[in-house]
Amino acid sequence: MGKYRALVLVVSMIAVMAVAALAVTTISVVVSPDNGPSIQYLAQQFMQQNPDIKVNVTIISWETLYPRLLADLSAKTGIYDAFSMDVMTTGAMQSGCLDLTQYFKDHPDVIPAGYDMNDLLPLAYKLSTWNGDLIGLPYYNNTMLFYYRKDLFNNPTYQQQFYQMFGRPLRVPTTWAEAVDVARFFTQSYNPKSPTRYGIALMFPTTHTMFYMFPLFFGPYRTSTDGIREFGPVDFNYGTYFTSDGKPAFANKYGLMALEDMKALMPYAPDPLGSDYGQTIEYFAQGMTAMCPQWTNPYLQFASSPALQPADQKIGIAPMPGVSVAGNWALAVNKYISPDKQAAAVKFILFCTTKEAGLQVLEKFAIAPVRESILDNPEAQAAIPWVSALPSIYQTEAFRPRIPQEPQLEGITDVTFSKMLSGALPMTIDTLQSLADQWTKVLAGGQ
Amino acid sequence: MSKANRKIAILFILPVIIFYLIMAIYPFASMIYESFTNLNLTIANSGQFIGLSNYFEIFQDPLALSSIDFSAMVIYIGVPIEILLGLVFAYLIRGLKGEKVFRTLFLIPMMIPGIVFGIAAQMIFNYLFGAANYFLSFFGVQPVAWLGQASTAQFVIIFLDVLQWTPFVFLIIYAGLLSVPQDLTDAAKVDGANGWQTFLHVEFPTLRPLLYVALIIRVIDALKIFGKIYMTTWGGPGTATSSWSFYIYKVGVSYGWDIGYASALAVILLIVSTILVNILIRFLNLGEQLGISKES
Numbered sequence: 001m002g003k004y005r006a007l008v009l010v011v012s013m014i015a016v017m018a019v020a021a022l023a024v025t026t027i028s029v030v031v032s033p034d035n036g037p038s039i040q041y042l043a044q045q046f047m048q049q050n051p052d053i054k055v056n057v058t059i060i061s062w063e064t065l066y067p068r069l070l071a072d073l074s075a076k077t078g079i080y081d082a083f084s085m086d087v088m089t090t091g092a093m094q095s096g097c098l099d100l101t102q103y104f105k106d107h108p109d110v111i112p113a114g115y116d117m118n119d120l121l122p123l124a125y126k127l128s129t130w131n132g133d134l135i136g137l138p139y140y141n142n143t144m145l146f147y148y149r150k151d152l153f154n155n156p157t158y159q160q161q162f163y164q165m166f167g168r169p170l171r172v173p174t175t176w177a178e179a180v181d182v183a184r185f186f187t188q189s190y191n192p193k194s195p196t197r198y199g200i201a202l203m204f205p206t207t208h209t210m211f212y213m214f215p216l217f218f219g220p221y222r223t224s225t226d227g228i229r230e231f232g233p234v235d236f237n238y239g240t241y242f243t244s245d246g247k248p249a250f251a252n253k254y255g256l257m258a259l260e261d262m263k264a265l266m267p268y269a270p271d272p273l274g275s276d277y278g279q280t281i282e283y284f285a286q287g288m289t290a291m292c293p294q295w296t297n298p299y300l301q302f303a304s305s306p307a308l309q310p311a312d313q314k315i316g317i318a319p320m321p322g323v324s325v326a327g328n329w330a331l332a333v334n335k336y337i338s339p340d341k342q343a344a345a346v347k348f349i350l351f352c353t354t355k356e357a358g359l360q361v362l363e364k365f366a367i368a369p370v371r372e373s374i375l376d377n378p379e380a381q382a383a384i385p386w387v388s389a390l391p392s393i394y395q396t397e398a399f400r401p402r403i404p405q406e407p408q409l410e411g412i413t414d415v416t417f418s419k420m421l422s423g424a425l426p427m428t429i430d431t432l433q434s435l436a437d438q439w440t441k442v443l444a445g446g447q
Numbered sequence: 448m449s450k451a452n453r454k455i456a457i458l459f460i461l462p463v464i465i466f467y468l469i470m471a472i473y474p475f476a477s478m479i480y481e482s483f484t485n486l487n488l489t490i491a492n493s494g495q496f497i498g499l500s501n502y503f504e505i506f507q508d509p510l511a512l513s514s515i516d517f518s519a520m521v522i523y524i525g526v527p528i529e530i531l532l533g534l535v536f537a538y539l540i541r542g543l544k545g546e547k548v549f550r551t552l553f554l555i556p557m558m559i560p561g562i563v564f565g566i567a568a569q570m571i572f573n574y575l576f577g578a579a580n581y582f583l584s585f586f587g588v589q590p591v592a593w594l595g596q597a598s599t600a601q602f603v604i605i606f607l608d609v610l611q612w613t614p615f616v617f618l619i620i621y622a623g624l625l626s627v628p629q630d631l632t633d634a635a636k637v638d639g640a641n642g643w644q645t646f647l648h649v650e651f652p653t654l655r656p657l658l659y660v661a662l663i664i665r666v667i668d669a670l671k672i673f674g675k676i677y678m679t680t681w682g683g684p685g686t687a688t689s690s691w692s693f694y695i696y697k698v699g700v701s702y703g704w705d706i707g708y709a710s711a712l713a714v715i716l717l718i719v720s721t722i723l724v725n726i727l728i729r730f731l732n733l734g735e736q737l738g739i740s741k742e743s
Contacts, residue, residue, distance in 0.1 A: 067700045074488040074704075092489040092704070197575070206683025271574035273684045274595025279573065288575055404489045411702030415510060419685035424597065 025344040026054040031084040032062050035140055035329055038365040046351045053344045076336040082345040085136050087127040087328040091404040097135040098333040110346055124370040128330040136330030137353045138370040143393055144324045145386055147292045148172055150316030152195055173321045176261040183268035186290035199268035201280035201292040206418040209276050211410045212325050215240045217261045219323035219398035221254035239399035251436035256429055263421055273422055296368040317386045319393050326397045408442045482711040488704035501711035513686040514694040521669045525605040533616025541624055557614040564607050565678020572603055597687035600680045604688050607675045616661045623657040659731045663724055670720050691716055
């Protein structure tokens with residue numbers, strides 16, 4: 001009899017465990033390294049509050065994440081339930097993303113009390129939509145900033161030397177033309193008295209980096225009065241590279257001037273054509289350069305670098321001398337997964353984009369906020385110095401295309417710009433026109 | 448083998464055959480079919496049959512054509528250096544004190560994946576913090592933008608390829624040298640031949656077929672060079688270090704998701720490899736050298 005009791009007990013326990021395991025919904029979330037640590041942190045909190053949902057977060061490099069997601073969404077395999085989405089890939093990804101506008105209409109209860117949609121910054125919200133439908137929740141309002149060595153710019157000796165050399169005061173450049181003089185001043189091979197080896201850390205490699213660096217230089221021309229008159233206002237889907245009616249806008253004197261501005265700075269940067277994101281962060285963090293255009297989150301690396309201590313006196317942050325470029329991320333849910341998983345994934349991305357979560361990830365991971373209330377929050381402004389500068393930077397940002405053909409355009413553009421900057425192709429409008437012709441071909445549906 | 452045993456044998460190898468069909472034959476057939484379509488993962492409802500359009504397109508694609516240059520460069524600069532160095536090292540190391548230790552050390556680079564080579568190269572050839580420029584600074588040489596100039600970036604990739612694959616050539620030739628019959632070399636010595644003459648007239652002819660095998664394997668492998676480029680230069684600056692294989696990756700995965708066009712590029716690579724290897728085999732008369740030709 002005792003044996004039977006033990007058997008019944010074991011079977012019951014297994015049954016209870018099986019039921020408990022079945023009651024837990026597991027979702028697979030894949031994110032880029034920019035968002036990874038913050039999403040992992042939020043996932044832990046989410047699972048504590050929602051023991052019926054298990055969140056597995058996988059961090060994959062940008063280069064790998066995008067193709068994997070695209071393959072998953074195209075094949076409708078539903079490997080990933082939720083994911084971070086670079087908004088410039090919206091056009092290519094939208095067909096596999098859950099339409100959140102419709103989902104929230106059908107499931108109004110899923111939105112937690114106190115979740116304020118109207119608090120989301122209009123631009124961040126708009127970049128997470130496609131044809132008016134919300135296909136992701138804005139998570140990271142990334143943008144490019146101009147980091148500079150505050151201590152060097154404020155140093156009276158360098159101010160005096162700069163004045164003697166250029167006949168004007170040393171100040172943080174507001175145009176790329178000004179940046180050339182300042183970069184020259186802080187480059188030892190041109191000015192032996194320079195405290196830094198190079199003036200500026202630039203990244204012009206033959207990667208997707210080139211595609212977001214060019215708008216920093218082209219943006220001021222494209223959005224100038226003349227640029228708007230000639231090409232019309234910037235369209236959110238086509239971005240700064242295009243005219244308002246979807247034609248390439250760079251094959252002209254403005255595009256050429258932007259590339260010439262880039263080339264003019266290159267002598268004052270360490271290996272600009274061979275350096276990418278990681279290298280330029282390292283150059284500035286080690287005190288090798290006086291200036292560095294970079295995204296928002298490297299701030300934490302700069303602030304913890306021994307060469308830049310005390311950080312509040314050495315790291316200055318200013319708007320880009322030209323214009324900044326948007327690098328927004330959204331959190332999206334796979335359309336091709338079960339309703340249970342969709343519900344769990346939507347719940348998770350809602351949790352990650354609450355005001356409370358936004359404030360935490362800003363303070364701990366320098367994730368630029370997507371909510372107006374966080375930008376206005378004194379606690380947030382005190383935690384990360386660039387918070388108060390963001391609203392004005394967002395006003396003038398440049399945008400990369402979000403159309404489905406964006407990856408192909410990027411591939412051919414990076415190569416052409418790299419060749420032009422390295423001298424392998426002539427710096428002429430004809431070269432740009434040849435690139436524009438290739439764009440037109442891609443847009444028309446050819447290779 | 449009896450009929451019953453044969454059936455059992457077939458039953459045992461059936462899972463492997465099925466696995467091979469699914470994992471190798473089906474993707475291969477699928478790739479060939481897709482090369483005749485406009486399948487693109489970023490475009491909804493793509494995948495229509497377009498005949499030979501992708502193949503015609505390749506001959507008008509400047510990026511595809513420019514990637515031939517670097518692939519060829521790896522073959523006509525990198526591979527001969529690997530063969531030569533492999534031969535020299537194998538010859539010098541034989542009979543040396545500590546031969547076994549050197550032999551083991553020589554093989555280490557071959558065991559390191561190309562991706563790891565790429566990561567290490569990024570650090571070694573970093574403009575400001577890299578070991579290469581640090582070393583050169585002792586000789587008063589200004590920092591070199593190794594990865595930022597076409598010629599130096601090409602040098603870096605070929606250097607890494609030589610570093611990784613010379614041990615492979617060394618291994619083949621070293622094994623060949625050890626298998627040269629002792630009586631042949633003894634006879635040469637008795638005839639008054641010095642070390643160089645013995646090598647040139649006795650050992651080298653014996654090694655020739657192995658050298659040809661090494662050459663063919665390295666040519667095929669050089670056509671596939673990818674990992675080092677992916678991790679180090681991303682094909683740049685411009686297209687200076689973009690190989691055919693890397694361009695296939697860019698078109699099919701990284702930038703284009705243009706599966707149809709990438710498949711056509713891959714088919715071309717397959718055809719070129721096959722033709723090249725056949726030419727080499729015929730030109731070098733490899734079948735006869737190895738004693739496996741139909742005529743022999």
